[in-house]
Amino acid sequence: MITRALYSRSRRLYSLLQHLQSHISQTHRSGAYPISPSPVDLSRISSVRPFLFTRLCTQTMKLDPSSLAEDVNEICRVLSDFRSPHHDIESALDCFLGKISCNLVEQVLKRCKNLGVSAHRFFLWAQRLPGFNHSRESYHILVDILGSGKQFPLIWNFLFEMRESGDSEIRSEIFWIIFRAYCRADLPADAIRAFNKMDDFGIKPGIDDLDQLLYTLCKRKLVKHAQEFFERVKFEFPPTRKTYSILMRGWGDTGNSTEARKLFNEMLERGCSTDVLAYNSLLESLCRDGKMDEAYKLFREMRLYGLEPDACTYSIFIRASCEANDIHSVFRVLDRMRRYSLVPNVFTYNCIIKLLCKKAMVDDAYLLVDEMLERGVSPDLWSYNAIQAVHCDNCEVNKALMLISMMKRDSCMPDRHTYNMVLKMLIRVGRFDRAMNVWEGMGESGFYPSVSTYAVMVHSFCKKKGKLEDACRYFEMMIDEGIPPYPCTCDLLRDRLLQFGFREQIQILADKMLRSTSCLIQELSNTMRGDKAYARSRAEDIIV
Structure with missing residues (x-):
């Protein structure tokens, strides 16, 4: 795998140099040069980056759509290999100069959401290329990545640079992403400060921005902060029924129907017309608070006010019955929806499937999946994985494998949770042949194992008598793919090898890790050797 990657990168660089040579030759033939150009010095071009070479790579070369996926994979590999701040990622990226496009950058950023530092450095590297401008979507994705990694100082520095350079217009949507990032980090006061800073970037906040802030706070169950801020600004930003519905739903999620009822009454007093959404928000809060009669x-x-309950209204009662483990009430409401030709959404169906699986009513769960398909609702991974978990818990090999086939048939491709459950179960019951078949079938389905799936294989084989060699084989496959293993996986495999006296094999694995193109894998070789103090210090450096 490593050889293939190096060959591919070398071939890409060689093709760029060929294009440059061809461009110069054509220019000479057209009479632009009075003298014959010197031959291209490959050694110099590979070590430096002249302006002409960069300009030709970024402006004259066209992106081949057929190679886009390969380029995305290889750039993501580089970002993973050079994820630490002290790694020289820029030099590693230079071989992709002629491939950079807005589409490619967006896809790379979407794939590398857990590599905040590397993604940021890749974005800045691409931004410096002459003639290249990022799309607005790329800016949004990067802010989301930095927010997910709690890199808030970097976000604000990034916004200041955007404001000063004028490369891209700063819009409200970027601040909505920042609201979500702060709320995910449980920093409601900072989310509110971000709202107040919008003016500093030329954005006058409106009711839509307020609704986004309140919704984000409520979604993270930070309703008290949302309510307090709403009380301070509700005369500056006249609330709509949508605003009230957001807050009512927020209080409902915390089971406080009293506060939700107060907001409902205030909405009526302010002359806001009620709608089904407002009633649904209050119904949700009452059901979550256990006040079913009310x-x-x-x-x-609702009908007295001329409002007809919709599918969401009935679904509220279905979910409440699922929470109460009342399967009879669930199907009573579901039957009523069928009579009115109302169709629950996939989330509501999944709640029922989960309850059926909990009650060991798997056959009924399958019937419900069939109903979903008949009524135009596509089951998702949650639908199938809930059933798959039962099969794996009960060690039902054939049913688990049949469900994977069913998922593929219904165009819902299994994910890492599906495969991890099934592989762990197959190895646990000793069906190694079936486990190999599932592993080989993953690539055919377009699924490529991540570190968690490799960890399942290594850990599971380590626990089976006589399967230590297989554990080592999958560990080596992970290293060959450039995927850094979990430190605990290194520790477990090392301990098992020591237990059986295979010290030489430990050294072989550590040397293989040291030869990897991934800097992080190289550093983890010390963990494999047992130098935990060094590995811990390197991990702390990476975090910093």
């Missing part, structure tokens, strides 16, 4: 009373009240 919820049914409000449900009947």
